[in-house]
Amino acid sequence: MSKWYIKDAGSTFLEPLSDLRASFECRNGGLTILERIVAERGTEPAGFVCADPLRGEMISARTGLLCVDNPEGEVIEHEQVTLWGVLDALPENLSRDLELADAYESREELTVVGEHRIDVHGSAIVFPNVVFDVTNGAIRVEENVTIKAGTVITGPCWIGRDSTLSEQSVIKANTVIGPVCKIGGEVGGTVFQGYANKVHDGHLGDSLIGEWVNLGAGTTNSNLLNTYGEIIVKDLNGKRYKTGRSYVGCFIGDHVKTAICTRIMTGTIIGTGAMIASSTPVPTPTARFAWITDGGTRPYNIEKFVTVAKTVMQRRNVVLHDSTESAIRQLASE
Known part of the structure; x- marks a missing residue:
């Protein structure tokens, strides 16, 4: 049986949900993209292709797959979606x-x-x-x-x-x-990548949630405009996109934390590592590693962030790999 490889589409695919994982690790149904391809083909990939060396090291640590520069076999590129x-x-x-x-x-x-x-x-x-x-x-x-x-x-x-x-x-x-x-409250039409907490009451609809996210008690999102109109999404650079949908919730990157009773408006993207503890709705979009309180917004101190991330992950018997920590630090410096 011939070897095959899966290609990582890079961190811009489903940004910010692929900041700290391969594009093919993203969950877009009951399975991840790679799990579905494996199920369809009946064999595991011999490795993966990635253009970024640090990202390749991180993905290898996460998946156990070998990053290959010159694959000898078929290279699978998965579908690009928003x-x-x-x-x-x-x-x-x-x-x-x-x-x-x-x-x-x-x-x-x-x-x-x-x-x-x-x-x-x-x-x-x-x-x-x-x-x-x-x-x-x-x-x-x-x-x-x-x-x-x-x-x-x-x-x-x-x-x-x-x-x-x-x-x-x-x-x-x-x-x-x-x-x-750990999930509670009202949830619908939403994908949790894994290792996330929304254990208390609050509504979450038509959303994609990364790993190591903790939504405080009463955190609630809107997924429908009062006008019942088409929802516009702003990406992390502020570019606006028509979604063609009247129901769109929020898209939350890894390691995001929200305080009690946080309000998230329709179509909000929250970047990796943001900490939100304000009485006003979450900014649309919210930058990576933003530390938001009623006193204003400032960058999350990266040393403090890494310490918190390690503590959170250890509670689930998971160790923050050095390559992922390096990727986090690189993201925070951009």
Whole structure:
């Protein structure tokens, strides 16, 4: 069988969500881009291609794949999409991923409404009064997930391994929760890359959320204008884009933290590493490593940021790799 390689599209792909990961690591359904290609081809890549040496080192550390300068085999370049394009394709991608996923043994004790497929891993803990609504799509719950009492989950939906849903969570259709997340409140049409916390009440809709994000209690986003009009998104450089969508939430980079009751307006992009603790809505867009309070905005001290990042990651038994730390420092210096 011939070797193949996957090409990293660079940090501008789905910026800022690919700042600290390969473009092909981005989750755009139940699976990441690479996971879906592997599932379709039936083989793992022999390595990857990346134009940036530091970025290549970071990706190798994250994925275990070898960065190759002169690949001897087919090089796969994945489709280029916008942040809101991921939202456009999410229902189709998620439904296909759910359909092709390996089935788990059925669990008769669950409360299920509807006829679509439901897969709940045998190690998952499901408290009383949890409702799985598969009227309009399938639901998948992976290993070691805990779903607390009173939660309602509506398919299509994918809940990744080692994640926890708080009591009385409302998880609406087209939601993907990556591995090791803690999620609560009302969530719909949203993809969590993984290792994120939104454990308290608050609405989050039609959004993409990076890793190591913590949304404080009551943090809420808008995903629909009062005019019901088309939503315009400003990228991190301030360039405006028509999305062609009336529902667009927010796009949040890795390691972003918000204080209690933070308000996020439609189409807001929040750059990697921003810390938001203000009583006014989040700026649209919000720069990387912005430290925002009611006293104003200043750069996040990078030494303090790295210390906090290491502390947060150690709580999940993950170590900040030297190459990722170098990438963070490079981002902060730009």
